[in-house]
Amino acid sequence: MFKLDRKFLIAGTALALSATMLFSAGVKDALDGGMTYTRADGMYSSYHINEQNLTGINNGRIATANELKAWDLDIMPDGTGLPEGEGSVEDGDELYEAQCASCHGEFGAGGAGYPTLSGGSMESLKNQRTAPGMEAPTRTIGTYWPKASTLIWYIRDAMPYAHPKSLTNNELYAITAYLLSVNEIKIDGVELDDEYVLNREKFLKIKMPNEDGFYPNIDGPDGVENMRKFFADRATNIGAGKRCMTDCIKDAPVMKIGHEITDVSPAYGTTRDLPPKKDKGAVSEVQELYNANCSLCHKTDKMGAPATGDKEAWAELMEKGFDKVVFNAIEGTPNGMPAKGGNVDLTNSEVKKIVEYMRDLSIDKK
Numbered sequence: 462m463f464k465l466d467r468k469f470l471i472a473g474t475a476l477a478l479s480a481t482m483l484f485s486a487g488v489k490d491a492l493d494g495g496m497t498y499t500r501a502d503g504m505y506s507s508y509h510i511n512e513q514n515l516t517g518i519n520n521g522r523i524a525t526a527n528e529l530k531a532w533d534l535d536i537m538p539d540g541t542g543l544p545e546g547e548g549s550v551e552d553g554d555e556l557y558e559a560q561c562a563s564c565h566g567e568f569g570a571g572g573a574g575y576p577t578l579s580g581g582s583m584e585s586l587k588n589q590r591t592a593p594g595m596e597a598p599t600r601t602i603g604t605y606w607p608k609a610s611t612l613i614w615y616i617r618d619a620m621p622y623a624h625p626k627s628l629t630n631n632e633l634y635a636i637t638a639y640l641l642s643v644n645e646i647k648i649d650g651v652e653l654d655d656e657y658v659l660n661r662e663k664f665l666k667i668k669m670p671n672e673d674g675f676y677p678n679i680d681g682p683d684g685v686e687n688m689r690k691f692f693a694d695r696a697t698n699i700g701a702g703k704r705c706m707t708d709c710i711k712d713a714p715v716m717k718i719g720h721e722i723t724d725v726s727p728a729y730g731t732t733r734d735l736p737p738k739k740d741k742g743a744v745s746e747v748q749e750l751y752n753a754n755c756s757l758c759h760k761t762d763k764m765g766a767p768a769t770g771d772k773e774a775w776a777e778l779m780e781k782g783f784d785k786v787v788f789n790a791i792e793g794t795p796n797g798m799p800a801k802g803g804n805v806d807l808t809n810s811e812v813k814k815i816v817e818y819m820r821d822l823s824i825d826k827k
C-alpha cells in the first residue's frame with residue numbers, strides 16, 4: 462500500500478514539476494517544495510521515473526493491472542469481490558473471543574466505547590427520540606445493516622482494529638458467520654447453530670432484516686406503487702409526525718427534540734464540534750511509542766499480557782532477568798506476545814527502551 466501511495470505522489474510531483482519547467486527553462490536546477498532536482502538530458506531527474514513519456518507534459522503513467530487490483534477492494538451485494546472460503550460459527554466464536562471481544566464485548570454486546578455489534582431491536586429504529594425514556598434507535602448489524610456484504614468487507618479490510626487485513630478468507634467467513642448467528646440472522650430459513658458452515662454460496666443468500674427499511678423498493682413494475690404506499694403510511698415509515706410547514710410546534714403531533722439524548726452509549730451530542738484536545742502534558746518519545754504499539758494489550762491484563770503498573774506481574778517477570786524479557790518482547794512469545802508488538806518497524810533498541818519504560822512504571826524504585 463505504501464509503495465502505491467508513493468507512486469501516486471510521484472505522479473503528482475511530476476505534474477507539478479512539468480509546470481515549473483515551463484516557466485523556468487534554462488535554469489539548471491528546479492526547486493519544488495523545498496527539494497532541488499538536478500537535470501539530465503534536459504529533464505529533471507525525478508522525471509525519469511516515468512519511462513513512458515519523456516517529452517512534453519508528463520501525466521504520469523497508466524497504473525498497472527496489479528496496482529489497480531490493490532485498490533479494487535470492494536465486496537458488493539451481488540458477490541463481486543466476495544472471496545472463496547468457508548468457516549463455521551464455532552470457529553468464528555473462538556476467533557471472535559481471541560481477536561474481537563476485547564473491544565466489542567462478549568457476543569458483540571459492546572462496551573468500553575467500542576461499537577456494539579449485536580442486540581437491539583428493529584422496532585427501536587422507528588423511535589423518534591422525542592420522548593424522554595424512549596429507547597433510542599439501536600443500530601447494530603442485525604437491526605440496521607442492509608447488506609451482509611458490507612459486514613464481511615468491513616471486517617476484512619478494517620478489523621481487528623490494530624491488524625486490519627490479517628484474517629484469512631476462512632477466518633473471515635467464520636467470524637462473519639459467528640456475528641450473523643449472535644444477531645439471530647437466518648440463511649434460507651436455517652438458524653446458524655455452532656456447526657453451521659458459511660461459504661460463498663450460502664453467503665449470497667443472506668437477506669438482512671432491515672434490507673428494505675431504508676427506502677421503498679422502487680425497482681420493478683410495482684416500484685411507483687410501493688413508493689406511494691411507503692409515503693402514505695407515514696406513521697409506520699416516516700414517524701408519527703404530521704406534515705407541517707409553518708408554526709409546527711403548536712401542532713401537537715409534531716414534537717421537537719427538546720432534551721438531551723442520554724440513553725445511547727456514548728450519548729449523542731447536540732453539538733458537532735470535535736472533542737476538545739486534551740492537554741497531554743509533556744509526552745516523551747518512548748511513551749508515545751508505548752501508547753501507539755503496546756498499550757492496547759498492556760494497559761490491563763485482560764488479554765493475558767503483564768499489565769503496565771502491575772507490580773506483582775512485573776516482579777515475577779524480572780526474575781527471568783531484564784535481557785530475557787526484552788528478548789521476548791523483540792521475538793514474541795507463543796502465548797500471545799507478537800514480535801515487537803506486531804510492529805516490525807520498531808528497532809530492537811526502541812523495543813528495549815519501551816520495556817524499560819514499562820518496567821519503571823511497574824516496579825518499586827529502590
Ligand code: HEC
Nearest residue numbers: 560561563564565575576578601615616620621622623636
Ligand atoms: C482494539 C479494539 C478493536 C478490536 C480488537 C476490534 N475492533 Fe472492530 N471496531 C473497533 C472500532 C474503534 C470500530 C469503529 C471504527 C470506526 O467507526 O471507524 C470498530 C468497528 C467494527 C465494526 C463496525 C461496527 C459498526 O456498527 O459500525 C465491525 C463489524 C467490527 N468492528 C468487527 C470487528 C471484528 C470482527 C473484530 C475481530 C476480528 C474486531 N472488530 C476487532 C475496535 C476494535
Ligand code: HEC
Nearest residue numbers: 754755758764765766786789790794796797798801802815
Ligand atoms: C496484541 C497484544 C500485545 C501487544 C500489541 C503487545 N503485547 Fe506484549 N504481551 C502480550 C501478551 C499476551 C503477553 C504475555 C505473553 C506470555 O505470557 O508469553 C505479552 C508479554 C510481554 C512481555 C513479557 C515477556 C516475557 O518475558 O514474558 C513484554 C516485556 C512485552 N509483552 C512487551 C511489549 C512491548 C514493548 C510491546 C509494544 C512494542 C508489546 N508488548 C505489545 C500481548 C501484547
